[in-house]
Amino acid sequence: MMRLAHRLVLALLIVVVDTAAFVVPLAALLLAYVLLARPVWFRDWVERLYRGVPR
Structure with a gap:
């Protein structure tokens, strides 16, 4: 079972990442x-x- 401190650290880590x-x-x-x-x-990707598409 996860303690509150572990969940808070994990949530903070997710927010930071x-x-x-996005930066x-x-x-x-x-x-x-x-x-x-x-x-x-x-x-090659653009050609495919x-x-x-007709020109």
Whole structure:
């Protein structure tokens, strides 16, 4: 059985991790990586995404 102190520490840890995850702009980091590195997997993904769309 979890004691109140353990539950409070766990809840605080979850809040801290959640806050830290939203501070780092993950979408911006991914976009910067795609623009700078131009990975093949991204081009392949875009081609598959738009394969059925007429030009």
